[in-house]
Each structure stands twice: as C-alpha cells, then as structure tokens.
Amino acid sequence: MKNVKTYIRQNLLQPRIFKFAVVGLSGVLVNMGLLYALTQYFGLYYILSSIIAIEVSILTNFVLNDIWTWKDRQKKSYWKRIFQYHISVGITAVLANWLLLIFFTEVVDLHYMLANLIGISVGMLFNYTLNDLWTFRGQN
Numbered sequence: 001m002k003n004v005k006t007y008i009r010q011n012l013l014q015p016r017i018f019k020f021a022v023v024g025l026s027g028v029l030v031n032m033g034l035l036y037a038l039t040q041y042f043g044l045y046y047i048l049s050s051i052i053a054i055e056v057s058i059l060t061n062f063v064l065n066d067i068w069t070w071k072d073r074q075k076k077s078y079w080k081r082i083f084q085y086h087i088s089v090g091i092t093a094v095l096a097n098w099l100l101l102i103f104f105t106e107v108v109d110l111h112y113m114l115a116n117l118i119g120i121s122v123g124m125l126f127n128y129t130l131n132d133l134w135t136f137r138g139q140n
Contacts (some may be wrong), residue, residue, distance in 0.1 A: 019069040020128050024059055028120055030056040035116055046112040050101055054093045058086060070136035081135055088130035096123030 030055045038049035061087045064080075076084075097119035104115030 016069060016132075017128065020065065020131075023064040023069055024124055024127075026064060027057040027061040028117070030060050030115065031120065032113065036113060039112070046105065047102065050098060050112075050116065054097060058089050062086075062091070064132065065136070070131070073136045084135040085131065088135050089127055091130065092123035092127045094119075096126065105108065 034056055035046070035049050036051060038044045042049075043053075051121035058072045062082055065085075066081060097116065098124060100119035101112065101115045104110040104118055105112045108115075110118075
C-alpha cells in the first residue's frame, strides 16, 4: 500500500498528469468526431467506426504524448515506444472503451456517442498508469 501511495504522490500529482489530460481531451475530440462522422455521414456501422476512431486517436495521442507529455523520457527507439504505446493503450481501448461501448449501446440501450464517452473515461487512468510505468518509463 505504501508503494501505491508513493506512486500516486510522485506521479499522479505532477504536471505530467495535466499534460496527459490535455492530450487525452484532444484524443476524445478526435475519437468522438471520427465516430460521429464515420457513422452519420459515411454510413459505417458504429462498431466499425469505433475501431477506426480508436486507432486514429491512439496515433494522434501517441505523437502528442511523445513530444510533450513524456518528452523527457525519450530514451527508447521511436518504434519501440509506439509499439509499447499501442499495446498499453490497446488493452484499455479494447477492455474499457470498445467493450463498454458495445455493452452500453446494445444492452443498456444508450446512444452510441454517450456509451463511447463512458468507455473512454473508464480507460483513462489505466492508460496513464501503463504508459507512465512502461511505454515512457524513465531510465533509472
């Protein structure tokens, strides 16, 4: 429990979390905008639109997090960082965002845009923690 408290104090209460939140907000806008446009204007099924929107937002968030949020930790190769980012974000995107989107849309009967926002929100903290501890881990 002491390690968890130390991690929270040293990492989650620092300016980096605010940068992550700003980048995350831009990713939410990219994700929600693409989900809506692909579904409403291009007629794609919302689940397919969601997969595309998630991937595009993963890529844009990686670039912004890499050059701003964790720019002081760019010790690994670019391709290794993007690979690890995809794995860590992919876990939260599939487990939180995509599955909750389907659940809340199909089972609870919420509008797909609201269900998507719930999924994104649930995955955010896990996403930050995985990226801070693994993808952009400092060289100590």
